[in-house]
Amino acid sequence: MQKITARQIVLLGMIYVINTTALNVPNQLVSRAHQHAFISFLVSGALILVLLYMLTRSSLRFPGQNLFESLISRFPALGRVLVVLYMLFFFMILVRDIRIVSDFTNVVLLPITPLLITALCVTATVIYIARGGARTVLGITELYGPIIIIVFALMPVIALRDFNFGLMRPLLHVDWGRVTEGSWISVAYIGQMLILPFIFSGKDFRFKYGFYATLLVVGMLAAAVIMDILLLGVEITERMMYPTYELVRQLRITDFLDRFDLIVVALWYPGMLLNLAISLYIICYGLKLVIPPVSGKMMAAPIGLLAYSCAFWFYSNSIELFNFNEVWTLIALFFILVLPILIFLVHHPAKNVKRREHGGDVSLEKGARK
Amino acid sequence: MIKILIIYVIASAIILITDFKVIRDLPKINRWFTYIFLLAGMGIFAYTLQISRVVYASVWLQKWLGPLVPF
Numbered sequence: 493m494q495k496i497t498a499r500q501i502v503l504l505g506m507i508y509v510i511n512t513t514a515l516n517v518p519n520q521l522v523s524r525a526h527q528h529a530f531i532s533f534l535v536s537g538a539l540i541l542v543l544l545y546m547l548t549r550s551s552l553r554f555p556g557q558n559l560f561e562s563l564i565s566r567f568p569a570l571g572r573v574l575v576v577l578y579m580l581f582f583f584m585i586l587v588r589d590i591r592i593v594s595d596f597t598n599v600v601l602l603p604i605t606p607l608l609i610t611a612l613c614v615t616a617t618v619i620y621i622a623r624g625g626a627r628t629v630l631g632i633t634e635l636y637g638p639i640i641i642i643v644f645a646l647m648p649v650i651a652l653r654d655f656n657f658g659l660m661r662p663l664l665h666v667d668w669g670r671v672t673e674g675s676w677i678s679v680a681y682i683g684q685m686l687i688l689p690f691i692f693s694g695k696d697f698r699f700k701y702g703f704y705a706t707l708l709v710v711g712m713l714a715a716a717v718i719m720d721i722l723l724l725g726v727e728i729t730e731r732m733m734y735p736t737y738e739l740v741r742q743l744r745i746t747d748f749l750d751r752f753d754l755i756v757v758a759l760w761y762p763g764m765l766l767n768l769a770i771s772l773y774i775i776c777y778g779l780k781l782v783i784p785p786v787s788g789k790m791m792a793a794p795i796g797l798l799a800y801s802c803a804f805w806f807y808s809n810s811i812e813l814f815n816f817n818e819v820w821t822l823i824a825l826f827f828i829l830v831l832p833i834l835i836f837l838v839h840h841p842a843k844n845v846k847r848r849e850h851g852g853d854v855s856l857e858k859g860a861r862k
Numbered sequence: 863m864i865k866i867l868i869i870y871v872i873a874s875a876i877i878l879i880t881d882f883k884v885i886r887d888l889p890k891i892n893r894w895f896t897y898i899f900l901l902a903g904m905g906i907f908a909y910t911l912q913i914s915r916v917v918y919a920s921v922w923l924q925k926w927l928g929p930l931v932p933f
Contacts, residue, residue, distance in 0.1 A: 785889040793877040794899030801907035808918040
């Protein structure tokens with residue numbers, strides 16, 4: 493694989509979190525925390541940074557390997573169980589995201605096309621991206637990551653004259669109970685950032701890259717929610733299905749450029765597909781590590797099709813996707829809170845310098861221990 | 863229901879035909895995994911499409927885990 497740059501890592505982390513979160517979370521967050529919804533993002537971002545630090549420390553035990561590889565090489569049985577559990581987690585994320593993106597397409601862009609066909613087209617594209625492997629995924633990330641950042645950065649500039657700052661009041665009277673409730677919803681989504689140490693080896697991945705990515709994501713999401721409230725107000729935002737899309741619809745550059753939202757959606761959609769491809773890539777990569785003779789590239793299509801059919805079995809309708817968020821956090825907390833702490837406890841770097849100086853060779857570490 | 867299921871069957875047939883040449887040379891386990899994933903997917907798809915009551919995974923999980931949610 494080619495050399496992985498810091499920019500690629502930061503953009504991949506950002507893209508893997510921002511797309512689905514911007515679509516599926518804001519209305520629930522605003523209905524709970526009202527105008528302080530952005531604080532919920534900050535709180536969950538802070539929690540995720542602590543857990544990311546723990547996982548990064550754990551990945552430094554074997555700097556030459558990523559966390560999946562090092563867990564399997566150190567604990568052949570328990571490591572495989574952990575990797576399979578994380579594969580299940582990413583499979584559920586993939587299933588949810590397929591449903592989110594096809595529902596969004598069905599509701600907003602192509603209302604007459606059947607959901608099954610939309611989802612199949614999405615899945616087929618995702619399979620092709622994932623089959624290209626890490627090189628394709630990182631290539632598309634480098635292309636679309638900056639575009640998404642630019643779009644988010646331009647939004648406040650374009651919409652500035654329509655902002656009604658009175659809608660953010662009362663700003664200083666924070667109901668912390670409701671804000672915590674909002675964090676409960678958003679932490680599972682921002683927790684997807686923990687993917688980074690699992691796919692990048694300790695040599696390439698530094699905590700500061702994860703820190704930058706989390707900062708970028710939390711900043712952009714908080715800005716999106718604040719803009720939602722400034723433009724639409726709390727009452728409308730919490731009743732909208734996709735407030736972020738509504739925000740984009742409100743952007744008008746001049747009088748003659750109608751439907752500016754289509755340009756933004758066209759730029760954002762590939763990022764969303766990339767998001768799904770990252771999940772699929774991780775699942776195939778994990779499967780290859782658990783059972784070495786299996787070819788990860790060849791498994792992309794069957795697993796993708798399985799995820800496609802699961803997308804219709806997991807969720808009965810589009811509203812269910814939103815309602816499930818509360819319970820989803822409970823499931824996700826096991827993977828983003830319990831397991832990282834467990835991994836940190838058993839896998840943190842050895843204090844003995846001799847045992848630390850190796851590039852991921854377990855036999856060397858065992859030798860040094862004797 | 864059968865008509866919709868044909869979408870899935872065609873999709874899996876395309877996967878099997880396009881990958882046939884590559885997967886032939888790989889270890890046997892690859893073929894088995896492909897068949898297992900495709901058949902499991904087809905089973906789930908057929909179950910979701912049936913006319914009688916379908917137990918959706920999210921609804922089922924909500925029923926069991928819902929009381930544990932603190933809010």
